[in-house]
Amino acid sequence: MSKTMLLLGTILAVATGDAGAQEVRDFHNIVAPSGADPWVLRHDDGWYYVTHTTGRNVVLRRSKTISGLGGAESRVVWEPTPGTPFSRDVWAPEVHHLRGRWYIYVAADDGENANHRMVVLENPAADPFDGAFLLNGKIADPASDRWAIDGSVLRMGAGESERLYFVWSGWEGDRNVDQRIYIAPMGDPLTISGPRVELSRPTFPWETAAGPPTINEGPQPLIRDGRVFLVYSAAGSWSDSYCLGMLALKAGADPLDPAAWMKTGKPVFASGDGVVAPGHCSFTKSPDGMQDWIVYHAAKRPGSGWSRSIRAQPFGWDAEGLPDFGVPKSPDRPIPLPSGEPGRLRFEAEAARLEGPARAVGDDGSGGSKVVGLTGPEARVTFDVGVEKAGTYVGAVRYRTDPAAADDRIDQRLLVNGRPAGTIAYADSGGGRWSVAFARLPLHAGPNRVSFAPGHGRAEIDSLDVILDPPGAVVPPPETQDAR
Template sequence: MKGNIRNKWLLAIGVLLILPMGQETYAVPSHNNFYNVVMQDGADPWVYKHTDGFYYFTKTTGGNVTLWKSAQLTMIDAAPTKVVNTGGSGIWAPELHYINGAWYIYYAMDDGDNVNHRMYVMENTSADPTTGTWQFKGQITDASDKWAIDGTVLQVNGELYFIWSGWEGDINVRQNLYIAHMSNPWTIDSGRIEISRPAHSWETNHSPHVNEGPQVIVRGGVISLVYSASGSWTDDYCLGLITADTSSDLMNPASWVKRSQPIFSSANGLYGPGHNSFTTSVDGTEDWIVYHVAKYRGAGWNREVRTQPFSWNADQTPNLGAPADPDHPIALPSGEAPHFRYEGEEGIFGGEAYASASPKGSGGLKAGHLDTAASYVEFSVQAASAGEYILLARTANGTAGGNWSNLQLSVNSGPSSPFYITNKGWENWGLSTARVQLKAGQNKIRFAKGEGYGEIDFIDIKPVNSRLNCFSVH
């Protein structure tokens, strides 16, 4: 056997792997780890875990607000979506908040000219934000009505505050962070107060100078305002920290204290981590940060979304550590059901396709060379019951020209559909996902040559409803 099948620390739970040619039968282990990419394309991720147990996710799409609804944090990319039409253009960094029994989306929008970016808000009183009607509540602003993006809401001591990134005047000299008091979730009833402007060398190393993407998390009487600094288009983008005591006057700039060094920056071959949000594991026992990074060094605004757990410092501020090594798996969020992993080299190959060495692959090998029309790799998966499943594949695309590629995915010889892979370069592994219908018993999942070129390190299979179904593969 090759790859992770031999990893003795993984738990086998009665799943059979039957090899051809009369070879020995093995137990297929369930896996409780993943490689921490949760969306292969996107920026400004926002995740909110509601009391209904679902994660609600959104990100910058540019033309609307799209909501994803997922039962598990690691399966967001394959979750069903709801598009909320906002009108306008330049829709940036939307956030979804639940306040006083209703849902609110805050987002930046312009009329095609960046100078006119302002913050707006919509309301939905349905129990589920992906259902019901979204009502436009209008622009949310103070009397200055200056350029504004990246708005978020702080709820503390029964009061609401709006925090955002904006210009001091009408020209893009720098982006500062401002706070204002709110009388309700769609109305600011005070003037804006500046609580941060770029000052340290790591905040002013690119022009214009930037403080943006404010996010708040409260613990032990301490408000931690984590924000993004430096140029979002550079590898220097990072996260800084400003703190305030919950008992202080939050409209007094002196109540907010900025740290002199960033708390989360480029490391382990990942560049420009920024614009994060905070959430918890399924069972609520772990704290997780969700953030974007450049897909490769120098990628600028071409970004992906990753997640990882974090701990707390003694002073009740978040200890984010460093971006997790992209080639070492981390444990699934606590409470998530394990999945079943099938290494690429364990598939059946056709045409010119074959398994080859992979220095950064999970088992040292990968399924590749899907280079001709007759090339494919096929997995035979035995499902205990019929239903919908999530397929998550660790994929790579280094096709010349930098374009996306796809493999043609088919199940049980049915119609094929494109299985998209972002272009990050070979051995720079990402994540591709699909929802597939499996029948009870044996299923054949095939990946064939599509547009461009793609490789597969492994595939993970997980039931949508997270029940621990049994699988086998041969």
């Protein structure tokens, strides 16, 4: 995104009468308002491919930005056949590009948790949004076919000498006593070719918290300058004690040798700065490849258990070459965008055109106010958004829901240039905290009117960000009348 385009977008927005438009290069780091077990793969085609747990199917998403993951284009790539062994409790899918093909590794069962196993889907198409992901079957050590979830692939070496290893969380036997981290060699992306080896079990107090059962799960490979790490989740995922631990492989050692892995004696990423129970992460690079980012889920508020949102933030490396994740970033304060991402226009809701009972009131919003009263047929909040090029843009809405309505359906209708543009859903924001929801906005070159109208329930609006990076999709001609 050029500075000229960013400046022109700002000029267009101001010229259409919205004094609240600002050019910004930061964001509030909730990248999905509800979800768990995020996996992000930055492919060499320039897309970030994204999956996370839905519980019922596998949805593949793609985005050009990390900060806009929640507004990614999406498609359902696998819908299990009802009544089959892998048709229920579909957890933690991961998409990998291995040896010229696309694979998705995902846990599923038949409705009985004890029957959870890892399965693999395969797609030979060059573009994972083309072709079909077909179920190849279970991926397991035949000699120790036990409960298994959270499978990932550790890649070591390159080219013809590349070696693949499957890492996952599983039970030692047939009872849910604890979850351990296992590794096994892979003969190819579809097959485990040797016995499983235990790398870690919960032993430290921070790993056994909230048990039984005690938990080591979600192992994620992280490699830099030849050093190999496995970052995993520990403690009960339903508890405020959930956190990340780490295993480090000795230089040049065999990853199948348990003695070659060293476990940290304390969490490497844990609750802090108002963020509770960060866990189950993945790692990616900024669009320009200059920064490392961790994408993870965290509880929406203390005691919320499996009610979680997905966050993202950068991390660094210490003098010994170990990852330094710091503390979780509070979504109450914006952080810089990933390097190489386009800028965005920020519109404060109190500076928008307000109709009907919609009104601005002072609060702790980003501009010192928020908009309430989006109820009744005449209520509207309308932003005047100007962009240089027509296309489908990602809009990020900072919102807050009523704590008493945590389980209610809450959404608002979107109108773009007088045409219905779908709805925007507002998940529980976390006990009165601010969160971020996403929408895809079909905008024309030049001025546009983006309106929010009442739907179900109530939500307060703080601001609208429009990411200035459209894919160039054609949008319909403008309408002259509002679809009230």
